[in-house]
Amino acid sequence: MKKISILVIEDNRLLREGITEMIREQDDLKVVGAYGDCAKALQFVRKSQPNILLLDLGLRNQNSLNLVKVFKKDFKKIKVIVMDLVPLQEDVFVFVQAGVSGFILKEATVDDFLSAIRAVASGNKVLPPHLTESLFSQIVDKAIIELNPEKLIGSVKMTKRERQVIDLVSDGLTNKEIAQNLHLSTYTVKSHIHNILEKLALHTRVQIAKYAHTSEDYSAGVKSISLIEE
Secondary structure: OOEEEEEEEEOOOHHHHHHHHHHOOOOEEEEEEEEHHHHHHHHHHHHHHEEEEEEOOOOOOOOHHHHHHHHHHHHHEEEEEEEEEOOHHHHHHHHHHHHHHHHEOOOOOOHHHHHHHHHHHHOOOOOOOOOOOHHHHHHHHHHHHHHHHOOOOOEEEEEHHHHHHHHHHHHOOOOOHHHHHHHEEEEEEEEHHHHHHHHHOOOOOOHHHHHHOOHHHHHHHHHHEEEEEO
């Protein structure tokens, strides 16, 4: 029986070693590499071509979302599972959009943890218990349905900075990453997002992202929005 090969990226050494040992006890699974550094993992994966990438969502000083995008671009056959304590719905959205196949809670039981790996390897999608399977397959559609471009008002005034924030939200960046990109404080970014939601009559940053990614609606909306200075 060919074993499911797994690459683990987790910067907490204790967790990394514990996960690795737990997987190695399974007859149908094998860990081909375990790293706390993304750069080393990328070098390794070109040689090993694992079936599964088991990735910590909150890597310190590293961008897990960008890493997912790199893996899905360069190694399309590798299935990605993200590990987190309790991922937010907006995190689920941007990571699914980037190509993630599943999420595992770090507090999951051993059986649930291993079952999730096997399920993803078989081609299934896996969500943490606090989200439903239907949400996984419908989350993008749900955001599109809830987004009503007709809510845009022609007289709305959108600053150039708010437009920049919209573009970065649509790229899946967190508030902290947007702040770093625009040289702003995280508080200022939160304020801009709050204003954008109110101006566009939206409710979540997921809707902002879908608004920007729905090109026709976005283009039409931009034409009706007056750009003003900060």
